[in-house]
Amino acid sequence: MKRRSTCFLGGLVLAAMPLASAQSGSLSLPKTVEAGSAFSIPSTGSGKAVLYIVGPGQVLRRSVQLGEPASFASGDLHNAGHYLAVLVSGSSTENGAFDVTAAHEPAVLSFLAKPSRVAVDLRDGISGVVYVLDTFQNLVLAPTKVSFQLSGVAGAAQTRTVLTRNGVASTKMNSAAKEGPGQFVAQVGNATGTRVIQQVPGEPCDLRMSARPSGQRLAVQTDPVRDCTGNIVPDGTIVTFTETYHGGESTVDAPLKQGVARAEMPAYNGAKISVATGVVLGNEIRWGK
């Protein structure tokens, strides 16, 4: 939208100018200018003229004395892109173009890390993408080294260094074997970005339960439920106890509490009790005779 309005303004400026060729003034434009830096545009000729600079999201107008350079202070041009310069002197115009490039020094990182929650022990399960920007939020297109580091609650940190391509660098990391928050850091020079990746237990492994009488009923309870790398499965995870007896069935969906799921079921002699969580099946118990 901003760009469109600029082009529109630029068009108006050009339309307002006479089409006669320049006779009394000319420009000597630099090929490139670094965003935010001070620069000047020398001119030749004599008399007064008006210099228009039209670029992405920005239009500048300067009254210049021909034969003297038109000066621009640092920060006057800060959006990277292709600019058009038009010198209007009386009935003549002179025009040219130059590029404004992003500053060489990266100042800001836009860091996207996904997912924010991942199961432990997953190869290439975490991805990080960095956009390297200068102070003025221009994408730094020059190849730049970005270092990524993922450190968990235990074990050695994983480190990768990636060169940006068209201002973007990306990498993939493995999730740690131990659950807990992982610090995912991207760094270029003094600019850093940090994201927290929650590494959570995976599928339960070796689900086991036991049963004992509790008054007229049966108390069933799992052993502490762990994943295949030994992490305790989070509380709230649903464990389903199923009891089948004499053509009937009872089920309880019980949440894990401190790693253990408990429930009370009817006590029928010869009943078969099984346990499952998600698509993982546990052991089976036959109660009584």
Place this chain on the structure above:
Amino acid sequence: MTTGRLLATFIAGATVALIVVGTLWPVQSAVAMAGSGAGLLTSSSSAQAAVENLAGEIGRQDWEKAYSSLANKSEFSETEFVRDLTGNYASLRTYATLDSSDLRPLHASADEAQIQLKLRWSTVVGTFSDTRTVQVVRTDDHWAVSWPIVKEPRVPPQVIPVNYLRWDVIYRGPADDWGAQDVEAPHVRIIDMHPVDRSAGVVLMGEVLNEDVVPAFVTVKATLLAKDGSVIASEDSFDKISHVLLPKQVTPFLITFHDVALSQVDSVHMDPSAILIAASADPVIEIEDQRLNPAPEASFTGKLINQSGQVVNVAHVLGTFYDKDGQLVWVADQYVDRALLPETPISFAMSIPADIASKVSSERAIAATYSSGRFQ
């Protein structure tokens, strides 16, 4: 001009005739809607008329009149009578309106009769029936109903400590930078899906697993595609699913595409979506005495027992039925019309199509619950 007068006279005459017919032989539902006393039109001069009158008064929620007409009102108070019909605690019954009633005489003598009264209530989630067998006794020249009161148990005042887990969520705010992280949506997976051709159309059923460690609000949308890739129809599971799935919980779902034949369908596009929500691991519901009752009138019955200390206002039971190979063959559901009180069994029954019932070898039930004043 003459034709216009003739037409006006005809319309006026027809209106008067219809008013007379409507007054002399009113439709029962219209009487109930109008709120006029049914007793004005039918007296309790027979056992059937007495039960009809009582049903009309219940339908109009004219509790005082209904209670005063009962033969056994000395056995219970009017409040107990009203609570029998509307529930002690807020439940589907509390907000239900009587849709219709059916009578079936079972036995009759000169002074006594036994009639089965089927009250069909309508609620926001469909209808439910309440069938009572009532004794009707003759006193002098009129008949009165002896109401078979069902006293809902009350939970004595007590403190029940619970320490179940609850999940709360903080999402990213508008002030966060572009690229800043948001909480990840839960990962859910369709673990089974099966289309069936039924007389009503194509029925698509399956099961969804929340394979994440956080609760999810799940919906399943399906799109039927024809051979040329065009969309035949698109539907979602609406309430034939347990929307709130705790970690590692599995829910069945059922989607019906009316007036579509399976032969028209080339492929199905499934679109499960999950949103991270605040939820609680409480209450825990035990589903006891689950039984599959064979055809005719095949049904799946059982009892719900609330193992927590909180009153559950609305419970929704979903049954998943499998054949001998473990293949999903049907999904049925039933709302429970009474509130679930702690440790108090409440029965449920859901019907299964007769042709499906013969194939069912095993089943699985889950209960979704709603408690007023809580999110879940």
